[in-house]
Amino acid sequence: MRSVAVVALASTLSLSALPALAHHSASPFDSSKTITLSGVVKDFEYTNPHSWLVIDVMDSDGRVSTWSFESQGPAFLVRIGILKSDLTPGTSVTVTGHPMRDGTHAASFMKAVRADGKVFGMGRGGARPTPKPG
Numbered sequence: 152m153r154s155v156a157v158v159a160l161a162s163t164l165s166l167s168a169l170p171a172l173a174h175h176s177a178s179p180f181d182s183s184k185t186i187t188l189s190g191v192v193k194d195f196e197y198t199n200p201h202s203w204l205v206i207d208v209m210d211s212d213g214r215v216s217t218w219s220f221e222s223q224g225p226a227f228l229v230r231i232g233i234l235k236s237d238l239t240p241g242t243s244v245t246v247t248g249h250p251m252r253d254g255t256h257a258a259s260f261m262k263a264v265r266a267d268g269k270v271f272g273m274g275r276g277g278a279r280p281t282p283k284p285g
Contacts, residue, residue: 178252180221185248186247186248189244189245190209190246192239198225200224201221204260204263216256220259237269242265
């Protein structure tokens with residue numbers, strides 16, 4: 152009887168760990184480096200489990216490259232005051248983040264500053280917008 156209880160307990164504990172295993176770490180990003188790029192919002196994929204801010208960046212030769220910045224899901228972004236409507240396609244923006252280690256045109260999102268000066272940040276690398284009262 153004791154062995155059945157041990158097996159049941161072990162099974163329960165192993166199943167509770169599955170969600171943690173499914174989530175990836177931030178290891179693809181190089182937190183020792185920070186990049187800041189200016190461009191135009193191409194898309195703001197406001198989705199779970201992670202949102203992506205996609206911008207087109209023009210270099211000095213006029214070539215456009217697309218960069219993607221990974222952020223938290225919509226529920227977290229709403230809590231800190233970042234709405235999908237804040238970063239619509241065509242919006243000029245300067246974005247700061249930790250770049251991918253492998254050189255891919257992607258980074259973790261730290262903050263974005265619109266052309267009108269409004270700052271949207273995750274807290275560590277930039278100021279969070281003040282949540283609306285109510």
